[in-house]
Amino acid sequence: MPAESPRVRDLAEQDLLDRIFPHLPVGSRTLVPPGDDAAVVAAADGRVVITCDVLVEDVHFRRAWSTGTAVGRRAAMQNLADVAAMGARPTALVVGLVVPGDTPVSWVEGLAQGLGDACRPLDVGVVGGDLSSGPVLVVSVTAHGDLEGRPPVRRTGTRPGDVLALAGRCGWSGAGWALLAAGREDVDADLVEAYRVPEPPVAAGPAAARAGATAMLDVSDGLLRDGRRMARASGVTLALDAPARVLADDVRRLRPAAEALGVAVEDWLLAGGEDHGLLATFPPDVALPPGFRPVGSVRERGDELVLVDGAPPRPGSVGWDHFGA
Structure with a gap:
């Protein structure tokens, strides 16, 4: 031995x-x-x-x-x-x-x-x-x-009319955690590894700053919760387009695991944190830097901080919080 x-x-x-x-x-x-x-x-x-x-x-x-x-x-x-x-x-x-x-x-x-x-x-x-x-x-x-001579990109700078964009994976870590918790890591070893070791798009952050991003944050606690933080800081509403369409690649990747566990893919997309992607906003006339995909838009502040396909998020889908609600 x-x-x-x-x-x-x-x-x-x-x-x-x-x-x-x-x-x-x-x-x-x-x-x-x-x-x-x-x-x-x-x-x-x-x-x-x-x-x-x-x-x-x-x-x-x-x-x-x-x-x-x-x-x-x-x-x-x-x-x-x-x-x-x-x-x-x-x-x-x-x-x-x-x-x-x-x-x-x-x-x-x-x-x-x-x-x-x-x-x-x-x-x-x-x-x-x-x-x-x-x-x-x-x-x-x-x-x-x-910062290499650039101003910091904060959460407070997004404006109505900006494009909402995401770099990196969405929902993979949440799916991996769910597979581990269910003892089903055999379903998709790559998703499990995405939970164990996230791969944030680190180079996309400086690239977004150079391209003129108006606001940005790390998606650590889920797209909805972190989106609300940005919307609250900037005094706007973030309108996320239909996840099945704007996050179609992630949906296809996650669907077999969701079916194996009997859960909705959208739960991982919206509330599954720890992928550490970058959520950013850009002026509408700016070409998105490599790695970013458009996922929605920024509106004047309304009743909701974040909308999903034009409607308020359903209850219970807001993401991770260390201390409860």
């Missing part, structure tokens, strides 16, 4: 760090890498985009469902998507990790490898963080980005 991986409690902190650091990319913007009290990252623009997300075991991931590598990639990707949603280029991550003592060292090394796998192709450095013991696994990632 192969030897069992040592546990975190079997190693000194420096020994564990020595296992982690070789997996982490430096990035071309990193001037002082890990090893000192703090890293130094170049910020030629003079402004830094900063965001933070936390993943808690059995809230955001389950070790029974995901390897350390998958959790590391997911933790990186959802933060990189937030930076991209501001129209910025991601440059660096800082990672805080709380690890129970009985965690296999191989799982922690896998987490570091996943962070590196996500960041290296995008020239993003993982430049430091903190490590602590604790009763439950927690991964906290802070991402930094460079």
Whole structure:
């Protein structure tokens, strides 16, 4: 039998760090890498985009469902998507990790490898963080980005008459979660992987900013919930066209899994979060940048923040919320 991986409690902190650091990319913007009290990252623009997300075991991931590598990639990707949603280029991550003592060292090394796998192709450095013991696994990632001379693309700038557009997948992660929860991952392994490791269109964020996007956000909690956030911030109504038509490619991809579980595809399209696509608005005379597809329009503020095919969304379809309603 192969030897069992040592546990975190079997190693000194420096020994564990020595296992982690070789997996982490430096990035071309990193001037002082890990090893000192703090890293130094170049910020030629003079402004830094900063965001933070936390993943808690059995809230955001389950070790029974995901390897350390998958959790590391997911933790990186959802933060990189937030930076991209501001129209910025991601440059660096800082990672805080709380690890129970009985965690296999191989799982922690896998987490570091996943962070590196996500960041290296995008020239993003993982430049430091903190490590602590604790009763439950927690991964906290802070991402930094460079606006490269452009104004940030906020949620507040959309105007009536703008085109509503989406880049990235829609509903795939929600479908993958549902398959895992039902014990039916055999139905579609690719959808399950889309839940474990989302693939946000990171490059589409700066491209949208260059094209003149008036507003943008990362779709982390579902198209309806995040669409409402944009509509509320801008004081408008977002009119989403018929999902079966404007999201036809996703509908075709999701239908077999929906039929296997006896659920409506539209539930995943509208409320299935964690695909980390980018929802953006553009002036009507602007050509959409590659990767974006038109999905609706922006109207003067009405009774509803979001309309679906001209009607209010049905109750119960609003998406994920950590604290309930």
